[in-house]
Amino acid sequence: MGIKVENLLKKGFSLVAGEKGIDREIEGVYICDLLSWVMSHAKAKDAWITIQSHINVIAVALLSEISCVILPENVKLDEDAKVKAEEEGIPVLSFSGTSYEAVIILHEMMK
Numbered sequence: 001m002g003i004k005v006e007n008l009l010k011k012g013f014s015l016v017a018g019e020k021g022i023d024r025e026i027e028g029v030y031i032c033d034l035l036s037w038v039m040s041h042a043k044a045k046d047a048w049i050t051i052q053s054h055i056n057v058i059a060v061a062l063l064s065e066i067s068c069v070i071l072p073e074n075v076k077l078d079e080d081a082k083v084k085a086e087e088e089g090i091p092v093l094s095f096s097g098t099s100y101e102a103v104i105i106l107h108e109m110m111k
Contacts, residue, residue: 002027002045003109005068005091011105013070013093017082020089024067029106031099035060042066047106049099055081061090068092072099 002025009015015022030042031049035056042048044065050057053075061069068091071077077085077092085092095102 001110003106005047005093007109008047008068008070008093008106011109012097013095013102016071016077016092016094017085018068018089018091019086021068021091024091026067026106026110029103030066031103039064049102051075051099053077053081055084057081058084058088058090058092062088066090070095070102072097072102 005024006022025045026047027045028043030046032038033050033052038060042064045067047068047070048066049070053071057069058081070093072095074096
């Protein structure tokens with residue numbers, strides 16, 4: 001079962017950029033920090049959890065049709081990436097917990 005990106009805001013995730021895409025559907029989760037690997041393995045409509053926070057993350061999210069990017073452990077999004085995420089409507093969320101804790105929440109929500 002899928003969930004909307006906006007539903008994560010009720011579970012401790014904070015919107016950093018890309019509000020235009022907040023109604024996107026999430027159907028899976030992918031955790032990886034190697035951009036080329038994400039491009040070849042993530043699926044469309046995945047929530048992508050990564051500590052990478054530069055502008056290339058937004059490009060990969062666009063190419064891979066990722067629903068949203070989640071930055072765990074309060075990783076800060078680079079300013080140029082924030083601008084690009086806003087332009088493209090790619091939601092980027094911040095989360096204070098670990099990637100593991102984030103995926104547990106997502107898993108429970110998607111049951």
